[in-house]
Amino acid sequence: xxxxxxxxxxxxxxxxxxxxxxxxxxxxxxxxxxxxxxxxxxxxxxxxxxxxxxxxxxxxxxxxxxxxxxxxxxxxxxxxxxxxx
Numbered sequence: 001x002x003x004x005x006x007x008x009x010x011x012x013x014x015x016x017x018x019x020x021x022x023x024x025x026x027x028x029x030x031x032x033x034x035x036x037x038x039x040x041x042x043x044x045x046x047x048x049x050x051x052x053x054x055x056x057x058x059x060x061x062x063x064x065x066x067x068x069x070x071x072x073x074x075x076x077x078x079x080x081x082x083x084x085x
Contacts, residue, residue: 001026003019003020004017004019004024005023007023020072021072025065
């Protein structure tokens with residue numbers, strides 16, 4: 001994951017995807033979080049209200065993200081394990 005994020009920050013998107021397909025999405029979330037923290041308080045509160053009003057949608061996205069992230073890790077681990085034997 002660290003290599004994926006590093007490549008993504010350097011604009012090497014294909015390499016980032018090869019290291020970890022979720023790396024670019026996580027990088028986008030990091031950039032969004034950092035960017036919104038620099039906004040005035042009224043804008044940040046507006047973002048919070050927007051997200052709270054659509055909590056079901058954001059919770060669904062979060063659940064899909066976690067399931068995808070964990071599934072990728074399990075599949076990758078099983079693949080590497082199968083190669084060893």
